[in-house]
Amino acid sequence: MATTMSVRSMVTARFEEVAREQKKTLAPLADDLVLLDSGLDSLCLAIIVARLEDSLGVDPFSSGKDAEFPVTLGDFIRLYEDAAR
Amino acid sequence: MPHADGGSLWSSLSAAGHLSERTLWGADASVTLGDLVGGSSLSGRLELLRGRSVLVATRDQLTAALALIELDAVARRLVLCPPDLPAEHLPFVAAAATVDALVSDRATPDAGPPGVGTVMTCTPRIASAAPERTGRYQTEWVLLTSGTTGRPKMVVHTLSSLSGAMRGGRPSGEPAVWSTFYDIRRYGGLQIFLRALLGGGSMVLSSADESTGDFLIRAGGHGVTHISGTPSHWRRALMSPAAHRIAPRYVRLSGEIADQAILDHLRVCYPEARIAHAFASTEAGVAFDVGDGLAGFPASLIGREGADVQMKVENGSLRIRSTRTAARYLGGEGGPIADGDGFVDTGDMLERRGDRYHFVGRRGGIINVGGLKVHPEEVEAVINAHPQVRMSLVRTRKNPITGALVVADVVLKSEPGPANGRAVTLEHEIMQRCREALSRHKVPAAIHFVSALAVTPGGKLVRHDA
Numbered sequence: 001m002a003t004t005m006s007v008r009s010m011v012t013a014r015f016e017e018v019a020r021e022q023k024k025t026l027a028p029l030a031d032d033l034v035l036l037d038s039g040l041d042s043l044c045l046a047i048i049v050a051r052l053e054d055s056l057g058v059d060p061f062s063s064g065k066d067a068e069f070p071v072t073l074g075d076f077i078r079l080y081e082d083a084a085r
Numbered sequence: 086m087p088h089a090d091g092g093s094l095w096s097s098l099s100a101a102g103h104l105s106e107r108t109l110w111g112a113d114a115s116v117t118l119g120d121l122v123g124g125s126s127l128s129g130r131l132e133l134l135r136g137r138s139v140l141v142a143t144r145d146q147l148t149a150a151l152a153l154i155e156l157d158a159v160a161r162r163l164v165l166c167p168p169d170l171p172a173e174h175l176p177f178v179a180a181a182a183t184v185d186a187l188v189s190d191r192a193t194p195d196a197g198p199p200g201v202g203t204v205m206t207c208t209p210r211i212a213s214a215a216p217e218r219t220g221r222y223q224t225e226w227v228l229l230t231s232g233t234t235g236r237p238k239m240v241v242h243t244l245s246s247l248s249g250a251m252r253g254g255r256p257s258g259e260p261a262v263w264s265t266f267y268d269i270r271r272y273g274g275l276q277i278f279l280r281a282l283l284g285g286g287s288m289v290l291s292s293a294d295e296s297t298g299d300f301l302i303r304a305g306g307h308g309v310t311h312i313s314g315t316p317s318h319w320r321r322a323l324m325s326p327a328a329h330r331i332a333p334r335y336v337r338l339s340g341e342i343a344d345q346a347i348l349d350h351l352r353v354c355y356p357e358a359r360i361a362h363a364f365a366s367t368e369a370g371v372a373f374d375v376g377d378g379l380a381g382f383p384a385s386l387i388g389r390e391g392a393d394v395q396m397k398v399e400n401g402s403l404r405i406r407s408t409r410t411a412a413r414y415l416g417g418e419g420g421p422i423a424d425g426d427g428f429v430d431t432g433d434m435l436e437r438r439g440d441r442y443h444f445v446g447r448r449g450g451i452i453n454v455g456g457l458k459v460h461p462e463e464v465e466a467v468i469n470a471h472p473q474v475r476m477s478l479v480r481t482r483k484n485p486i487t488g489a490l491v492v493a494d495v496v497l498k499s500e501p502g503p504a505n506g507r508a509v510t511l512e513h514e515i516m517q518r519c520r521e522a523l524s525r526h527k528v529p530a531a532i533h534f535v536s537a538l539a540v541t542p543g544g545k546l547v548r549h550d551a
Contacts, residue, residue: 022525046530
């Protein structure tokens with residue numbers, strides 16, 4: 001089971017990887033960064049979610065009951081930390 | 086239904102009344118319908134476009150909207166050029182639609198495709214004019230949709246087939262302010278545009294240059310009451326801090342499968358709104374909408390006799406017959422739109438669970454990435470061009486953000502090794518080719534090297550329909 005710290009670093013690594021591949025300028029990654037202001041579009045976020053499912057084995061968007069859509073990077077990381085716990 | 090008598094868009098929207106209170110808002114400019122009574126976005130020079138096949142190729146949606154309002158029944162044919170049409174397809178589109186005039190909103194319009202003599206500028210700065218908008222033409226509205234080869238398919242509608250699902254006239258109560266995340270040059274967006282115009286409402290047009298948050302704030306500022314988008318548009322909206330800047334009475338989803346999760350999220354976010362998911366396609370038109378908040382649709386909709394829209398399920402896919410279906414394709418591709426009995430095969434595969442049908446995917450493995458269709462053959466052709474690739478299968482992978490993503494299973498001519506490059510290098514090379522040759526949403530999100538792919542006795546790749 002992944003630790004909380006490693007979930008966070010895996011998420012941020014995926015953001016940086018996909019931004020590089022998709023030639024997007026990534027905003028500085030901070031917990032209060034609004035995802036839609038991160039420089040990544042829906043397609044980028046979709047790829048990140050797919051790759052995190054491959055590496056963490058969870059898709060909190062599809063499994064979470066009544067889970068709110070994440071607005072900030074902090075929300076996004078917490079979603080994965082809770083799901084991987 | 087004021088439009089059913091063959092009236093023009095202008096006469097039908099005028100019949101809904103209150104023109105001076107109704108506005109089309111773009112991101113940078115706005116026009117009140119009343120301004121068009123004694124004015125024109127085309128300098129009143131409609132005579133130059135009368136009877137022509139007009140390519141409406143504007144940058145902004147507002148100018149496209151104005152051109153459509155002014156030119157229905159005046160032009161013989163209106164070709165709605167979506168903003169992302171690759172320039173290389175323009176000559177094909179122009180030739181297939183025998184385009185002989187171009188409407189642009191650029192200060193110095195590009196020369197049109199070969200053979201297009203007349204280039205007309207359309208502007209939201211309405212010039213005083215007395216345009217004669219009546220015409221004898223039942224104008225063909227040509228919509229572009231993606232084709233198997235990457236070349237667009239050109240689908241012919243009329244105002245009457247496009248507005249078949251709408252009740253004309255102004256409903257009682259507060260006037261509606263419509264909006265959509267779609268571009269109005271796509272079927273889903275055009276439906277909302279026509280609903281706003283024919284139903285006596287106003288409309289907030291989206292803009293490709295505007296962020297989701299800015300658009301929601303602008304739509305909220307204009308008091309949007311009715312708003313539509315694909316499930317992917319809505320997922321993105323719900324990830325915006327500005328999601329609560331709108332308070333719509335009606336939320337509509339179309340263009341992709343609406344799963345239970347997005348319907349539930351929308352109900353929580355917009356508790357006052359009626360939430361409906363609709364089924365429509367460019368070819369088959371609007372078939373139905375579902376307002377009970379549940380994914381899928383009641384099985385009782387299938388096989389109803391005497392209904393406006395008749396639906397049946399054959400070989401697993403939804404077939405639709407109604408007056409809202411498109412007439413034909415232009416350009417000699419794609420064959421007939423409907424079968425001999427007038428049914429259009431949507432290619433959308435259904436599965437019955439209890440008393441409801443659910444959409445489970447598309448025939449032929451067509452992938453819907455956030456509302457954009459991907460034909461696997463087009464992607465496979467690019468992958469197969471790599472010298473080390475024997476064959477490939479491009480398929481869908483479910484995704485909670487865009488509904489689906491593209492992934493590829495690839496069989497190499499020989500096992501990756503020192504002689505022909507390592508798997509990582511090959512993957513990189515194949516990805517690079519895809520990125521160079523294909524739109525972003527068509528590039529596989531992942532490549533898996535496999536030892537074999539299933540092939541039918543007829544020698545075709547086995548594609549799963551869902």
